[in-house]
Amino acid sequence: MNVTVVGLGLMGGSFAMALRKNQLADQVFGVDRLSEHEKEALELGIVDQCVKLEEAISTSAVIVLATPVDVLLQQVSDVLDRMSPSQFLIDLGSTKFKLTERVKDHSLRGRYVASHPMAGTENTGPKAAFANLYSNAINVICDRQSSDSEAIDLALKLFDGIGMKTVFMEAKDHDKHVAYISHLSHVSSFMLGLTVLNKEEDEKNIANLAGSGFESTVRLAKSSPDMWAPIFAQNKMEVSTALGEYINHLKTFKKMIDEEDQQGMKNAMNQANDIRKILGKS
Protein backbone atom coordinates (compact mmCIF):
# COMPACT_ATOMS: atom_id res chain seq x y z
CA MET A 1 0.00 0.00 0.00
CA ASN A 2 1.36 3.38 -1.01
CA VAL A 3 0.50 6.52 0.94
CA THR A 4 0.88 10.07 -0.30
CA VAL A 5 1.31 12.94 2.12
CA VAL A 6 0.49 16.38 0.74
CA GLY A 7 2.19 19.20 2.64
CA LEU A 8 5.61 18.26 4.03
CA GLY A 9 5.84 20.66 6.96
CA LEU A 10 5.75 19.84 10.66
CA MET A 11 2.46 17.92 10.56
CA GLY A 12 2.71 16.16 7.20
CA GLY A 13 6.44 15.59 7.40
CA SER A 14 6.15 14.03 10.86
CA PHE A 15 3.21 11.90 9.69
CA ALA A 16 5.23 10.62 6.72
CA MET A 17 8.20 9.83 8.95
CA ALA A 18 5.98 8.01 11.43
CA LEU A 19 4.44 5.93 8.64
CA ARG A 20 7.88 4.95 7.39
CA LYS A 21 9.26 4.27 10.84
CA ASN A 22 6.36 2.01 11.70
CA GLN A 23 6.38 0.35 8.27
CA LEU A 24 2.77 1.18 7.63
CA ALA A 25 3.22 1.79 3.90
CA ASP A 26 5.19 0.22 1.06
CA GLN A 27 6.10 3.62 -0.21
CA VAL A 28 5.44 7.09 1.16
CA PHE A 29 5.16 9.72 -1.56
CA GLY A 30 5.42 13.41 -0.82
CA VAL A 31 3.85 16.44 -2.46
CA ASP A 32 4.59 20.04 -1.54
CA ARG A 33 3.91 23.29 -3.36
CA LEU A 34 7.48 24.37 -2.57
CA SER A 35 10.19 22.47 -4.45
CA GLU A 36 12.59 23.47 -1.68
CA HIS A 37 10.44 21.61 0.84
CA GLU A 38 10.36 18.56 -1.42
CA LYS A 39 14.13 18.64 -1.71
CA GLU A 40 14.53 18.91 2.06
CA ALA A 41 12.01 16.14 2.63
CA LEU A 42 14.01 13.82 0.39
CA GLU A 43 17.31 14.77 2.00
CA LEU A 44 15.89 14.22 5.48
CA GLY A 45 14.40 10.85 4.54
CA ILE A 46 10.89 12.07 5.28
CA VAL A 47 9.43 10.47 2.14
CA ASP A 48 10.56 7.85 -0.36
CA GLN A 49 9.99 10.14 -3.31
CA CYS A 50 8.26 13.33 -4.33
CA VAL A 51 5.66 13.26 -7.07
CA LYS A 52 3.06 15.51 -8.64
CA LEU A 53 -0.35 15.44 -6.98
CA GLU A 54 -1.91 13.89 -10.13
CA GLU A 55 0.58 11.05 -10.08
CA ALA A 56 0.17 10.65 -6.34
CA ILE A 57 -3.56 10.20 -6.69
CA SER A 58 -3.15 7.58 -9.41
CA THR A 59 -0.59 5.51 -7.49
CA SER A 60 -1.65 5.71 -3.82
CA ALA A 61 -4.18 3.79 -1.79
CA VAL A 62 -4.35 6.63 0.72
CA ILE A 63 -3.93 10.39 0.36
CA VAL A 64 -3.17 12.34 3.53
CA LEU A 65 -3.63 16.11 3.35
CA ALA A 66 -1.52 18.18 5.74
CA THR A 67 -1.91 21.64 4.23
CA PRO A 68 -3.15 24.86 5.89
CA VAL A 69 -6.90 24.81 6.49
CA ASP A 70 -7.69 27.45 3.85
CA VAL A 71 -5.98 25.27 1.22
CA LEU A 72 -7.70 22.16 2.59
CA LEU A 73 -11.14 23.59 2.02
CA GLN A 74 -10.71 23.35 -1.74
CA GLN A 75 -8.23 20.50 -1.77
CA VAL A 76 -10.38 17.94 0.04
CA SER A 77 -13.08 18.50 -2.53
CA ASP A 78 -10.66 18.46 -5.49
CA VAL A 79 -8.96 15.25 -4.44
CA LEU A 80 -12.28 13.50 -3.83
CA ASP A 81 -13.30 14.51 -7.36
CA ARG A 82 -10.25 12.81 -8.79
CA MET A 83 -10.12 9.75 -6.55
CA SER A 84 -11.55 6.36 -7.32
CA PRO A 85 -13.96 4.70 -4.86
CA SER A 86 -11.21 2.26 -3.89
CA GLN A 87 -9.02 4.97 -2.43
CA PHE A 88 -9.05 6.77 0.91
CA LEU A 89 -8.60 10.39 1.89
CA ILE A 90 -7.54 11.67 5.33
CA ASP A 91 -6.88 15.24 6.36
CA LEU A 92 -5.01 16.49 9.44
CA GLY A 93 -6.51 19.99 9.66
CA SER A 94 -7.13 21.87 12.91
CA THR A 95 -10.70 22.92 12.05
CA LYS A 96 -13.34 20.47 10.97
CA PHE A 97 -16.81 21.96 10.62
CA LYS A 98 -16.43 24.01 7.43
CA LEU A 99 -14.44 21.24 5.81
CA THR A 100 -16.96 18.50 6.50
CA GLU A 101 -19.82 20.79 5.51
CA ARG A 102 -18.17 21.47 2.18
CA VAL A 103 -17.99 17.82 1.13
CA LYS A 104 -20.96 16.35 2.98
CA ASP A 105 -22.83 15.58 -0.23
CA HIS A 106 -19.85 14.40 -2.24
CA SER A 107 -20.37 10.97 -3.78
CA LEU A 108 -17.10 9.79 -2.23
CA ARG A 109 -17.68 11.34 1.22
CA GLY A 110 -17.56 7.84 2.70
CA ARG A 111 -13.94 7.42 1.61
CA TYR A 112 -12.88 10.52 3.54
CA VAL A 113 -11.93 10.54 7.20
CA ALA A 114 -11.86 14.00 8.81
CA SER A 115 -9.08 13.88 11.41
CA HIS A 116 -7.23 16.15 13.76
CA PRO A 117 -4.21 14.71 15.53
CA MET A 118 -3.71 16.82 18.67
CA ALA A 119 0.02 17.26 18.40
CA GLY A 120 2.39 19.91 17.19
CA THR A 121 5.20 22.24 18.09
CA GLU A 122 5.77 25.92 17.39
CA ASN A 123 8.19 25.05 14.56
CA THR A 124 7.47 24.79 10.85
CA GLY A 125 8.72 23.21 7.65
CA PRO A 126 10.24 19.80 6.86
CA LYS A 127 13.18 20.43 9.20
CA ALA A 128 10.75 20.70 12.11
CA ALA A 129 9.32 17.23 11.39
CA PHE A 130 10.16 14.27 13.60
CA ALA A 131 8.92 10.68 13.64
CA ASN A 132 7.66 10.72 17.23
CA LEU A 133 5.55 13.89 17.09
CA TYR A 134 2.36 11.85 17.28
CA SER A 135 3.45 9.15 19.75
CA ASN A 136 1.03 8.85 22.68
CA ALA A 137 -1.02 11.84 21.53
CA ILE A 138 -4.76 11.99 20.98
CA ASN A 139 -6.28 11.93 17.51
CA VAL A 140 -9.81 13.17 16.86
CA ILE A 141 -11.91 11.70 14.07
CA CYS A 142 -14.98 13.80 13.31
CA ASP A 143 -18.38 12.71 12.05
CA ARG A 144 -17.46 9.05 12.12
CA GLN A 145 -20.88 8.09 10.74
CA SER A 146 -20.17 9.94 7.49
CA SER A 147 -17.19 7.71 6.71
CA ASP A 148 -17.43 4.08 5.50
CA SER A 149 -16.39 1.60 8.13
CA GLU A 150 -13.64 0.48 5.77
CA ALA A 151 -12.31 4.03 5.70
CA ILE A 152 -12.47 4.33 9.50
CA ASP A 153 -10.67 0.97 9.86
CA LEU A 154 -7.91 2.11 7.52
CA ALA A 155 -7.52 5.44 9.31
CA LEU A 156 -7.39 3.73 12.71
CA LYS A 157 -4.77 1.31 11.41
CA LEU A 158 -2.57 4.29 10.51
CA PHE A 159 -3.26 6.41 13.60
CA ASP A 160 -2.96 3.43 15.97
CA GLY A 161 0.14 2.36 14.07
CA ILE A 162 1.92 5.65 14.75
CA GLY A 163 1.05 5.43 18.44
CA MET A 164 -2.04 7.63 18.69
CA LYS A 165 -5.27 7.10 20.60
CA THR A 166 -8.34 8.12 18.61
CA VAL A 167 -11.48 9.69 20.05
CA PHE A 168 -14.64 10.41 18.05
CA MET A 169 -16.52 13.67 18.01
CA GLU A 170 -18.96 15.70 15.95
CA ALA A 171 -17.18 18.32 13.85
CA LYS A 172 -19.13 21.13 15.51
CA ASP A 173 -18.18 19.96 19.01
CA HIS A 174 -14.59 19.50 17.93
CA ASP A 175 -14.35 23.06 16.68
CA LYS A 176 -15.81 24.41 19.91
CA HIS A 177 -13.48 22.40 22.14
CA VAL A 178 -10.33 23.23 20.17
CA ALA A 179 -11.26 26.91 20.23
CA TYR A 180 -10.73 26.73 24.02
CA ILE A 181 -8.04 24.09 24.29
CA SER A 182 -5.85 25.03 21.39
CA HIS A 183 -6.81 28.13 19.41
CA LEU A 184 -7.23 30.38 22.46
CA SER A 185 -3.80 29.35 23.80
CA HIS A 186 -2.29 30.45 20.53
CA VAL A 187 -4.01 33.85 20.54
CA SER A 188 -3.07 34.36 24.19
CA SER A 189 0.55 33.54 23.47
CA PHE A 190 0.84 35.55 20.23
CA MET A 191 -0.56 38.62 21.97
CA LEU A 192 1.65 38.14 25.03
CA GLY A 193 4.67 38.12 22.73
CA LEU A 194 3.42 41.22 20.94
CA THR A 195 2.70 43.11 24.17
CA VAL A 196 6.14 42.43 25.59
CA LEU A 197 7.95 43.13 22.31
CA ASN A 198 6.11 46.42 21.84
CA LYS A 199 6.96 47.55 25.34
CA GLU A 200 10.43 46.23 25.74
CA GLU A 201 12.29 47.90 22.92
CA ASP A 202 15.55 46.94 24.45
CA GLU A 203 15.71 43.27 23.52
CA LYS A 204 18.44 42.68 26.03
CA ASN A 205 16.04 43.27 28.90
CA ILE A 206 13.77 40.54 27.61
CA ALA A 207 16.55 38.10 26.98
CA ASN A 208 18.05 38.85 30.38
CA LEU A 209 14.96 38.71 32.49
CA ALA A 210 12.90 36.05 30.74
CA GLY A 211 12.66 33.06 33.01
CA SER A 212 11.34 29.65 32.12
CA GLY A 213 7.81 30.83 32.98
CA PHE A 214 7.75 33.47 30.28
CA GLU A 215 9.35 31.12 27.77
CA SER A 216 6.70 28.53 28.42
CA THR A 217 3.79 30.96 28.20
CA VAL A 218 5.04 32.68 25.06
CA ARG A 219 6.28 29.58 23.23
CA LEU A 220 3.31 29.34 20.87
CA ALA A 221 3.96 32.92 19.71
CA LYS A 222 6.65 31.38 17.54
CA SER A 223 4.02 29.48 15.53
CA SER A 224 3.38 29.99 11.82
CA PRO A 225 1.10 32.96 10.97
CA ASP A 226 0.29 31.38 7.59
CA MET A 227 -1.02 28.29 9.29
CA TRP A 228 -2.88 30.07 12.08
CA ALA A 229 -4.63 32.97 10.33
CA PRO A 230 -6.82 30.58 8.28
CA ILE A 231 -7.59 28.50 11.39
CA PHE A 232 -8.79 31.56 13.33
CA ALA A 233 -10.80 32.73 10.31
CA GLN A 234 -12.41 29.33 9.72
CA ASN A 235 -13.29 28.86 13.36
CA LYS A 236 -14.08 32.50 13.95
CA MET A 237 -17.36 32.13 15.82
CA GLU A 238 -15.95 29.74 18.39
CA VAL A 239 -12.58 31.43 18.72
CA SER A 240 -14.17 34.85 19.03
CA THR A 241 -16.49 33.60 21.79
CA ALA A 242 -13.63 31.95 23.67
CA LEU A 243 -11.46 35.05 23.26
CA GLY A 244 -14.29 37.29 24.45
CA GLU A 245 -14.62 35.21 27.62
CA TYR A 246 -10.87 35.30 28.13
CA ILE A 247 -10.83 39.10 27.78
CA ASN A 248 -13.66 39.36 30.33
CA HIS A 249 -11.75 37.26 32.84
CA LEU A 250 -8.67 39.42 32.31
CA LYS A 251 -10.70 42.61 32.79
CA THR A 252 -12.20 41.28 36.01
CA PHE A 253 -8.77 40.37 37.26
CA LYS A 254 -7.38 43.77 36.27
CA LYS A 255 -10.09 45.41 38.33
CA MET A 256 -9.11 43.27 41.32
CA ILE A 257 -5.48 44.33 40.88
CA ASP A 258 -6.49 48.00 40.62
CA GLU A 259 -8.50 47.65 43.80
CA GLU A 260 -5.84 45.52 45.51
CA ASP A 261 -8.57 42.94 46.12
CA GLN A 262 -6.21 40.18 47.12
CA GLN A 263 -8.98 37.87 48.28
CA GLY A 264 -10.72 38.14 44.92
CA MET A 265 -7.45 37.44 43.11
CA LYS A 266 -6.76 34.46 45.35
CA ASN A 267 -10.22 33.02 44.71
CA ALA A 268 -9.78 33.32 40.94
CA MET A 269 -6.28 31.84 41.04
CA ASN A 270 -7.42 29.03 43.29
CA GLN A 271 -10.07 28.14 40.72
CA ALA A 272 -7.46 28.28 37.96
CA ASN A 273 -5.24 25.98 40.02
CA ASP A 274 -7.75 23.21 39.30
CA ILE A 275 -6.08 22.87 35.91
CA ARG A 276 -3.48 20.96 37.92
CA LYS A 277 -5.94 18.13 38.53
CA ILE A 278 -6.46 17.73 34.84
CA LEU A 279 -2.98 18.16 33.48
CA GLY A 280 -1.10 16.41 36.24
CA LYS A 281 1.67 17.79 38.37
CA SER A 282 4.30 17.87 35.67
Place this chain on the structure above:
Amino acid sequence: MNVTVVGLGLMGGSFAMALRKNQLADQVFGVDRLSEHEKEALELGIVDQCVKLEEAISTSAVIVLATPVDVLLQQVSDVLDRMSPSQFLIDLGSTKFKLTERVKDHSLRGRYVASHPMAGTENTGPKAAFANLYSNAINVICDRQSSDSEAIDLALKLFDGIGMKTVFMEAKDHDKHVAYISHLSHVSSFMLGLTVLNKEEDEKNIANLAGSGFESTVRLAKSSPDMWAPIFAQNKMEVSTALGEYINHLKTFKKMIDEEDQQGMKNAMNQANDIRKILGKS
Protein backbone atom coordinates in the same frame (compact mmCIF):
# COMPACT_ATOMS: atom_id res chain seq x y z
CA MET B 1 29.89 31.30 57.96
CA ASN B 2 26.34 30.28 58.79
CA VAL B 3 23.42 31.25 56.57
CA THR B 4 19.76 31.27 57.57
CA VAL B 5 17.04 30.91 54.99
CA VAL B 6 13.59 32.12 56.05
CA GLY B 7 10.76 30.53 54.05
CA LEU B 8 11.49 26.96 52.98
CA GLY B 9 9.29 26.72 49.89
CA LEU B 10 10.35 26.46 46.27
CA MET B 11 12.55 29.57 46.30
CA GLY B 12 14.03 29.42 49.78
CA GLY B 13 14.29 25.64 49.86
CA SER B 14 16.11 25.58 46.53
CA PHE B 15 18.40 28.40 47.64
CA ALA B 16 19.28 26.49 50.82
CA MET B 17 19.95 23.31 48.84
CA ALA B 18 22.13 25.18 46.37
CA LEU B 19 24.16 26.74 49.21
CA ARG B 20 24.73 23.34 50.74
CA LYS B 21 25.53 21.65 47.44
CA ASN B 22 28.09 24.29 46.58
CA GLN B 23 29.52 24.37 50.10
CA LEU B 24 28.98 28.08 50.46
CA ALA B 25 28.09 27.94 54.15
CA ASP B 26 29.28 26.07 57.20
CA GLN B 27 25.72 25.51 58.29
CA VAL B 28 22.43 26.37 56.63
CA PHE B 29 19.65 27.06 59.14
CA GLY B 30 16.00 27.06 58.15
CA VAL B 31 13.02 29.02 59.46
CA ASP B 32 9.44 28.50 58.33
CA ARG B 33 6.16 29.61 59.87
CA LEU B 34 4.81 26.08 59.24
CA SER B 35 6.31 23.36 61.41
CA GLU B 36 5.30 20.87 58.75
CA HIS B 37 7.52 22.66 56.23
CA GLU B 38 10.40 22.65 58.69
CA LYS B 39 9.94 18.92 59.21
CA GLU B 40 9.90 18.27 55.47
CA ALA B 41 12.92 20.51 54.93
CA LEU B 42 14.89 18.49 57.47
CA GLU B 43 13.77 15.19 56.02
CA LEU B 44 14.67 16.29 52.51
CA GLY B 45 18.08 17.55 53.59
CA ILE B 46 17.25 21.09 52.54
CA VAL B 47 18.77 22.62 55.68
CA ASP B 48 21.11 21.46 58.44
CA GLN B 49 18.70 22.43 61.15
CA CYS B 50 15.60 24.47 61.82
CA VAL B 51 15.71 27.26 64.37
CA LYS B 52 13.59 30.15 65.59
CA LEU B 53 14.09 33.43 63.76
CA GLU B 54 15.54 35.07 66.90
CA GLU B 55 18.14 32.35 67.22
CA ALA B 56 18.85 32.49 63.49
CA ILE B 57 19.60 36.19 63.65
CA SER B 58 21.96 35.74 66.55
CA THR B 59 23.94 32.90 64.96
CA SER B 60 24.09 33.68 61.23
CA ALA B 61 26.35 35.91 59.18
CA VAL B 62 23.72 36.10 56.47
CA ILE B 63 19.93 36.04 56.59
CA VAL B 64 18.13 35.21 53.33
CA LEU B 65 14.41 36.02 53.22
CA ALA B 66 12.33 33.93 50.82
CA THR B 67 8.82 34.69 52.03
CA PRO B 68 5.84 36.08 50.07
CA VAL B 69 6.26 39.76 49.23
CA ASP B 70 3.56 40.96 51.63
CA VAL B 71 5.37 39.26 54.50
CA LEU B 72 8.70 40.61 53.25
CA LEU B 73 7.56 44.20 53.48
CA GLN B 74 7.51 44.02 57.28
CA GLN B 75 10.12 41.30 57.66
CA VAL B 76 12.98 43.10 55.92
CA SER B 77 12.48 46.02 58.25
CA ASP B 78 12.10 43.84 61.35
CA VAL B 79 15.22 41.81 60.66
CA LEU B 80 17.29 44.91 59.95
CA ASP B 81 16.14 46.27 63.33
CA ARG B 82 17.43 43.20 65.08
CA MET B 83 20.64 42.63 63.10
CA SER B 84 24.09 43.86 64.01
CA PRO B 85 26.14 45.92 61.54
CA SER B 86 28.38 42.93 60.92
CA GLN B 87 25.58 40.85 59.42
CA PHE B 88 24.02 40.79 55.95
CA LEU B 89 20.45 40.57 54.75
CA ILE B 90 19.31 39.37 51.31
CA ASP B 91 15.76 38.94 50.07
CA LEU B 92 14.56 36.98 47.02
CA GLY B 93 11.22 38.73 46.46
CA SER B 94 9.62 39.29 43.03
CA THR B 95 8.86 42.98 43.60
CA LYS B 96 11.45 45.46 44.69
CA PHE B 97 10.24 49.07 44.69
CA LYS B 98 7.97 49.09 47.74
CA LEU B 99 10.42 47.00 49.67
CA THR B 100 13.42 49.22 49.00
CA GLU B 101 11.34 52.33 49.64
CA ARG B 102 10.30 50.98 53.02
CA VAL B 103 13.85 50.57 54.33
CA LYS B 104 15.69 53.25 52.40
CA ASP B 105 16.40 55.30 55.53
CA HIS B 106 17.18 52.37 57.81
CA SER B 107 20.52 52.73 59.56
CA LEU B 108 21.52 49.26 58.34
CA ARG B 109 20.25 49.71 54.74
CA GLY B 110 23.81 49.20 53.52
CA ARG B 111 23.85 45.66 54.90
CA TYR B 112 20.81 44.72 52.83
CA VAL B 113 20.94 43.50 49.22
CA ALA B 114 17.60 43.61 47.38
CA SER B 115 17.65 40.66 44.99
CA HIS B 116 15.37 38.82 42.61
CA PRO B 117 16.65 35.59 41.17
CA MET B 118 14.72 35.05 37.91
CA ALA B 119 13.94 31.39 38.39
CA GLY B 120 11.01 29.36 39.55
CA THR B 121 8.51 26.70 38.68
CA GLU B 122 4.76 26.48 39.15
CA ASN B 123 5.22 24.20 42.17
CA THR B 124 5.27 25.17 45.84
CA GLY B 125 6.52 24.02 49.22
CA PRO B 126 9.72 22.29 50.35
CA LYS B 127 8.98 19.25 48.16
CA ALA B 128 9.13 21.48 45.09
CA ALA B 129 12.65 22.65 45.96
CA PHE B 130 15.68 21.41 44.04
CA ALA B 131 19.36 22.35 44.17
CA ASN B 132 19.65 23.34 40.50
CA LEU B 133 16.70 25.73 40.29
CA TYR B 134 19.02 28.71 40.04
CA SER B 135 21.75 27.22 37.85
CA ASN B 136 22.45 29.38 34.79
CA ALA B 137 19.61 31.75 35.59
CA ILE B 138 19.77 35.53 35.88
CA ASN B 139 19.73 37.28 39.24
CA VAL B 140 18.78 40.94 39.57
CA ILE B 141 20.23 43.10 42.32
CA CYS B 142 18.38 46.39 42.71
CA ASP B 143 19.69 49.76 43.84
CA ARG B 144 23.25 48.56 44.09
CA GLN B 145 24.41 51.99 45.28
CA SER B 146 22.28 51.64 48.45
CA SER B 147 24.20 48.56 49.60
CA ASP B 148 27.72 48.56 51.03
CA SER B 149 30.30 47.14 48.67
CA GLU B 150 31.00 44.49 51.30
CA ALA B 151 27.32 43.46 51.17
CA ILE B 152 27.32 43.36 47.36
CA ASP B 153 30.49 41.27 47.36
CA LEU B 154 28.97 38.80 49.79
CA ALA B 155 25.75 38.56 47.78
CA LEU B 156 27.66 38.03 44.54
CA LYS B 157 29.74 35.34 46.18
CA LEU B 158 26.55 33.46 47.02
CA PHE B 159 24.69 34.09 43.73
CA ASP B 160 27.77 33.37 41.60
CA GLY B 161 28.44 30.34 43.74
CA ILE B 162 25.06 28.79 42.96
CA GLY B 163 25.59 29.38 39.24
CA MET B 164 23.70 32.62 38.65
CA LYS B 165 24.64 35.64 36.58
CA THR B 166 23.76 38.91 38.30
CA VAL B 167 22.59 42.09 36.54
CA PHE B 168 22.03 45.42 38.28
CA MET B 169 18.93 47.55 37.94
CA GLU B 170 17.02 50.30 39.70
CA ALA B 171 14.11 48.90 41.73
CA LYS B 172 11.59 50.94 39.73
CA ASP B 173 12.91 49.65 36.40
CA HIS B 174 12.97 46.13 37.75
CA ASP B 175 9.34 46.27 38.74
CA LYS B 176 8.34 47.61 35.32
CA HIS B 177 10.29 44.95 33.42
CA VAL B 178 9.07 42.04 35.51
CA ALA B 179 5.48 43.27 35.13
CA TYR B 180 5.87 42.44 31.42
CA ILE B 181 8.28 39.53 31.51
CA SER B 182 6.95 37.64 34.50
CA HIS B 183 3.82 39.02 36.16
CA LEU B 184 1.83 39.40 32.92
CA SER B 185 2.64 35.80 31.90
CA HIS B 186 1.20 34.64 35.18
CA VAL B 187 -2.03 36.62 34.81
CA SER B 188 -2.37 35.47 31.20
CA SER B 189 -1.91 31.85 32.21
CA PHE B 190 -4.16 31.96 35.31
CA MET B 191 -6.98 33.49 33.26
CA LEU B 192 -6.49 31.03 30.41
CA GLY B 193 -6.89 28.20 32.87
CA LEU B 194 -9.98 29.82 34.36
CA THR B 195 -11.59 30.45 30.97
CA VAL B 196 -11.10 26.88 29.84
CA LEU B 197 -12.19 25.37 33.16
CA ASN B 198 -15.34 27.51 33.28
CA LYS B 199 -16.30 26.50 29.75
CA GLU B 200 -15.26 22.91 29.69
CA GLU B 201 -17.24 21.42 32.50
CA ASP B 202 -16.49 17.98 31.25
CA GLU B 203 -12.93 17.59 32.46
CA LYS B 204 -12.42 14.64 30.18
CA ASN B 205 -12.58 16.86 27.13
CA ILE B 206 -9.77 18.99 28.46
CA ALA B 207 -7.64 16.07 29.45
CA ASN B 208 -8.30 14.40 26.10
CA LEU B 209 -7.74 17.31 23.83
CA ALA B 210 -5.04 19.26 25.62
CA GLY B 211 -1.89 19.06 23.54
CA SER B 212 1.55 20.16 24.60
CA GLY B 213 0.77 23.70 23.41
CA PHE B 214 -2.04 24.18 25.91
CA GLU B 215 -0.01 22.59 28.70
CA SER B 216 2.84 24.97 28.06
CA THR B 217 0.66 28.08 27.91
CA VAL B 218 -1.37 27.20 31.00
CA ARG B 219 1.47 25.85 33.10
CA LEU B 220 1.82 28.94 35.28
CA ALA B 221 -1.86 28.69 36.22
CA LYS B 222 -0.73 26.04 38.69
CA SER B 223 1.26 28.65 40.64
CA SER B 224 0.56 29.61 44.24
CA PRO B 225 -2.24 32.18 44.76
CA ASP B 226 -0.84 33.09 48.18
CA MET B 227 2.46 34.00 46.61
CA TRP B 228 1.05 35.81 43.58
CA ALA B 229 -1.79 37.93 44.99
CA PRO B 230 0.65 40.05 47.07
CA ILE B 231 2.98 40.41 44.07
CA PHE B 232 0.18 41.72 41.85
CA ALA B 233 -1.00 44.03 44.62
CA GLN B 234 2.48 45.37 45.37
CA ASN B 235 3.28 45.97 41.72
CA LYS B 236 -0.25 47.02 40.81
CA MET B 237 0.53 50.11 38.74
CA GLU B 238 2.97 48.31 36.45
CA VAL B 239 1.00 45.07 36.22
CA SER B 240 -2.23 46.92 35.55
CA THR B 241 -0.60 48.91 32.76
CA ALA B 242 0.91 45.79 31.18
CA LEU B 243 -2.37 43.94 31.52
CA GLY B 244 -4.28 46.85 29.98
CA GLU B 245 -1.97 46.78 26.95
CA TYR B 246 -2.36 43.01 26.68
CA ILE B 247 -6.15 43.31 26.77
CA ASN B 248 -6.00 45.96 24.03
CA HIS B 249 -3.92 43.70 21.81
CA LEU B 250 -6.38 40.86 22.39
CA LYS B 251 -9.33 43.11 21.54
CA THR B 252 -7.66 44.26 18.32
CA PHE B 253 -6.97 40.67 17.37
CA LYS B 254 -10.54 39.64 18.20
CA LYS B 255 -11.79 42.33 15.85
CA MET B 256 -9.56 40.95 13.09
CA ILE B 257 -10.95 37.47 13.71
CA ASP B 258 -14.52 38.79 13.64
CA GLU B 259 -13.79 40.54 10.35
CA GLU B 260 -11.80 37.60 8.97
CA ASP B 261 -8.96 40.04 8.40
CA GLN B 262 -6.34 37.39 7.75
CA GLN B 263 -3.72 39.86 6.57
CA GLY B 264 -4.07 41.87 9.77
CA MET B 265 -3.78 38.70 11.84
CA LYS B 266 -0.72 37.59 9.90
CA ASN B 267 0.97 40.96 10.41
CA ALA B 268 0.37 40.81 14.16
CA MET B 269 1.54 37.21 14.40
CA ASN B 270 4.61 37.93 12.30
CA GLN B 271 5.54 40.68 14.73
CA ALA B 272 4.98 38.32 17.63
CA ASN B 273 7.22 35.75 15.90
CA ASP B 274 10.13 38.07 16.65
CA ILE B 275 10.09 36.65 20.17
CA ARG B 276 11.89 33.73 18.50
CA LYS B 277 14.96 35.90 17.92
CA ILE B 278 15.16 36.69 21.59
CA LEU B 279 14.35 33.36 23.15
CA GLY B 280 16.12 31.17 20.62
CA LYS B 281 14.65 28.40 18.58
CA SER B 282 14.20 25.95 21.39
